Amino acid sequence: MNEKEILSRLKKIVEPYTQRPEGLRDFNVNTDFINDLQINSANLVDVVLDVEDEFNIEIDNDSMEGMLTVGDAKTIIENKLV
């Protein structure tokens, strides 16, 4: 799975949880879940659970805590898919 496809799937997952739709217009590895998309920590949990289902992977607590940006999520997914 290439980077573009991971990002496009991530964007679809994140969309219903984002409180700041403008943040989705320029969705890239630097997009910050909390600051750019205004996703609170509780909804970030739902993002992670949806990522687990979408990519059929399991994310542990440590990975979750380091997942602040779309790039972080992409790296976690890539590492699990290897």
Add this chain to the structure above:
Amino acid sequence: MREIIDQLPYSQPFLFVDELFHVDNNSVKGCFTFKADLDFYKGHFKSYPVTPGVILTECMAQIGLACLGLYLAKQESKNADHYQFAMTSTDIEFFKPVYPGEKVTVISEKQYFRFNKLKCNVEMINSENNVVCKGILAGMIVNIYK
């Protein structure tokens, strides 16, 4: 189960749990009686006291999220002083009023508890077994010394 209530971070006049009947990894059941002399009845409403929906929601959250969350979290670390609670979302429908003096029972079933977030289907029933309100509640329970 008494221990769980004693370890909740609430006290009078904002403790809305009297007794727990049952708690396990997936569910909790408890009750509370809204005594007629509770302060908010003086103003909600001026000449027609009814329990505010936010208080019913709080009662559901204290039994359904806080008690169950504390039970689940204590399986990881025993010290209840280490936990902080935050309600993060409520999606509740209301069906019946609760008048001063009524006793209600809250039943909560876990959807999931992961990454410190507890999400539950919660229902409140009155003494006639009618559903007072029901819906989905979620909250975070965080071990602040972790």
